[in-house]
Structures are given as structure tokens and as C-alpha cells.
Amino acid sequence: MKQYLELCQRIVDEGVWVENQRTGKRCRTVINADLTYDVANNQFPLITTRKSFWKAAIAELLGYIRGYDNAADFRALGTKTWDMNANDNAAWLNNPHRKGEDDMGRVYGVQGRSWRKPDGTTIDQLRKIVDDLSQGIDDRGEILTFYNPGEFDMGCLRPCMHTHTFSLLGDTLYLTSYQRSCDVPLGLNFNQIQVYTLLALVAQITGHKAGQAYHKIVNAHIYEDQLELMRDVQLKREPFPSPQLIINPDIKSLEDLETWVTMDDFEVVGYQHHDPIKYPFSV
Numbered sequence: 001m002k003q004y005l006e007l008c009q010r011i012v013d014e015g016v017w018v019e020n021q022r023t024g025k026r027c028r029t030v031i032n033a034d035l036t037y038d039v040a041n042n043q044f045p046l047i048t049t050r051k052s053f054w055k056a057a058i059a060e061l062l063g064y065i066r067g068y069d070n071a072a073d074f075r076a077l078g079t080k081t082w083d084m085n086a087n088d089n090a091a092w093l094n095n096p097h098r099k100g101e102d103d104m105g106r107v108y109g110v111q112g113r114s115w116r117k118p119d120g121t122t123i124d125q126l127r128k129i130v131d132d133l134s135q136g137i138d139d140r141g142e143i144l145t146f147y148n149p150g151e152f153d154m155g156c157l158r159p160c161m162h163t164h165t166f167s168l169l170g171d172t173l174y175l176t177s178y179q180r181s182c183d184v185p186l187g188l189n190f191n192q193i194q195v196y197t198l199l200a201l202v203a204q205i206t207g208h209k210a211g212q213a214y215h216k217i218v219n220a221h222i223y224e225d226q227l228e229l230m231r232d233v234q235l236k237r238e239p240f241p242s243p244q245l246i247i248n249p250d251i252k253s254l255e256d257l258e259t260w261v262t263m264d265d266f267e268v269v270g271y272q273h274h275d276p277i278k279y280p281f282s283v
């Protein structure tokens with residue numbers, strides 16, 4: 001929590017105003033942030049200076065793991081976070097690749113589970129990683145990447161948190177996640193949870209201890225219409241200690257994650273938080 005608040009304060013104090021053409025808004029921006037989450041000691045990085053809707057963040061992650069390409073599937077899991085990008089974004093609505101209501105196109109999990117090869121077949125990146133790690137193999141290329149520039153025009157948004165690298169040291173699994181663009185008030189609240197939970201889940205299904213998760217962010221920003229709430233409300237609050245994430249121990253395989261797992265298989269204990277803050281969202 002301390003590292004999150006320090007990043008927010010750094011953006012307020014040292015950020016530079018940058019015009020963003022896609023949203024038509026200015027963002028107060030810093031470059032380069034390194035966050036670390038202690039998965040080994042179950043220090044769940046949940047924001048405590050406002051109420052965090054953590055289940056929606058894990059639902060989003062589960063949708064990526066399953067390779068979903070549709071906002072309706074995300075809603076069925078428990079999150080509306082893709083509704084606006086799928087259905088309320090002029091550039092995507094006019095894109096001939098859009099297959100209709102709720103379609104997100106070839107984004108995130110689609111690339112992770114069925115990256116298209118020139119010969120027409122597909123690559124399941126996550127399956128390969130899980131199979132390797134389950135056998136104790138780290139070939140120094142256990143990389144899950146959603147970043148496919150050749151298909152950017154076929155999706156509603158370029159992936160923000162785009163690459164996850166898994167590493168094994170003995171029986172401990174580590175994760176390094178890369179993010180090119182980060183909406184710190186809204187997106188990072190979710191992305192921290194996702195990095196942490198991705199390592200915890202993959203360690204659990206491949207039979208390893210979880211170590212640390214390293215989250216590397218390039219462009220970290222606060223939109224102009226979010227700044228006042230961050231500076232004058234959220235940053236004035238005292239954080240509470242980190243809660244813990246409990247994952248159903250019956251989750252033992254990638255198939256389990258693909259088939260029966262729901263948000264009921266995740267629980268947070270000891271979550272003390274301040275009141276919710278509703279930040280504006282930019283499409």
C-alpha cells in the first residue's frame with residue numbers, strides 16, 4: 001500500500017501534463033515505476049485508502065486466463081469493466097472487425113490462448129507455460145504476452161499490462177509483469193490484484209511455492225478529472241494493514257480455472273478500508 005501511495009504522490013508532485021489524443025484528456029504522467037508484491041507472505045496488495053472492488057479485478061484476470069473476447073462473458077464472471085471499451089468507443093464501433101454487441105476483438109486472453117501463426121494454426125502460450133512449470137522446467141522463456149502489433153486493429157484496446165514472465169528458482173515461482181500504460185487511480189487498483197493473483201494461482205496449479213511478483217510500469221498517469229479526488233481525498237487518508245487472499249485449495253489445474261472456478265473460490269480476510277471513491281473513467 002505504501003508503494004502505491006508513494007507513486008500517487010510522485011505523480012501529483014513531479015508529474016508532467018501530457019495531452020492524450022485517444023481520450024481527449026490531459027494526464028499527469030511519470031515514467032517508470034517498480035512495484036513488488038510479497039505473495040510468499042500473503043501480503044495482498046489491496047488498496048485500503050478507499051474501498052476496492054477486488055472481485056471484479058480477479059474476474060477480469062480469470063477472463064484473460066480463459067481467453068475471453070466478449071464483455072458479456074466478463075459480466076457473467078462478475079465484472080463490467082469491459083463494457084465501455086467494447087460498446088462505447090467510437091473508433092471500435094466503426095471498426096469493420098467488430099463482430100457486434102460486446103465483442104472486444106483479438107485482445108488480451110485471445111492472444112494468450114490462441115495467438116495466430118502465419119500457417120493458420122494457433123499457439124496456446126499459457127498451456128505451454130503451465131505444462132513446463134508443472135514439470136519443474138523454466139526454459140528462460142516462460143512468457144505470456146498479449147502484445148501482438150499485427151492484430152492491434154482487430155481489438156478494442158491495445159493491452160496495457162501486456163507481458164508476464166514466470167521464473168523458477170528451486171521450488172519457488174516468481175513473476176515479472178510489464179505494463180506500458182497505467183491509469184493509477186482505477187487501473188492500478190485492479191492490476192496490482194491481478195499480478196499478485198496470477199502468481200498465486202499459477203504457483204498453486206503447478207505445485208510450487210509463490211515468491212515475489214515484480215510489476216514494472218512505464219507510463220503511470222492520473223487523468224485530469226481524477227487528480228483532485230486523488231490529491232485532496234485519497235492521499236489524505238491513513239492506510240490500514242494489508243489483508244490476505246484465500247484461494248480455494250481445490251483449484252489444481254488450468255482446466256479447473258477454465259471450467260468451474262467462480263468468484264466464490266476467492267476470499268479476502270482482514271480487509272479494513274476507508275469509504276469508496278468514485279473516480280471518473282475515460283473511454
Ligand SMILES: Nc1nc(=O)c2c([nH]1)NC[C@@H]1CN(c3ccc(C(=O)N[C@@H](CCC(=O)O)C(=O)O)cc3)CN21
Pocket residue numbers: 052053056079080081082085157183186187188189190277278279281282283
Ligand atoms: N481509462 C481506462 N482505465 C482503465 O483502468 C482501463 C481502461 N481504461 N480500459 C480497459 C480496462 C478496464 N479496466 C477498468 C475499468 C473500470 C474500472 C472501474 O470502474 N472500477 C471502479 C469500480 C468497479 C466495480 O464497481 O466493480 C473502481 O472504483 O475501482 C476499473 C478498471 C481497466 N482498464
Ligand SMILES: O=c1ccn([C@H]2C[C@H](O)[C@@H](COP(=O)(O)O)O2)c(=O)[nH]1
Pocket residue numbers: 022157158160161181182183184186187188191
Ligand atoms: O489493465 C489496464 C487496462 C487499461 N488501463 C488504462 C491505461 C490507460 O489509461 C488506458 C488505456 O489507454 P491507452 O491509450 O491504450 O494507453 O487504460 C490500465 O491502467 N490497466
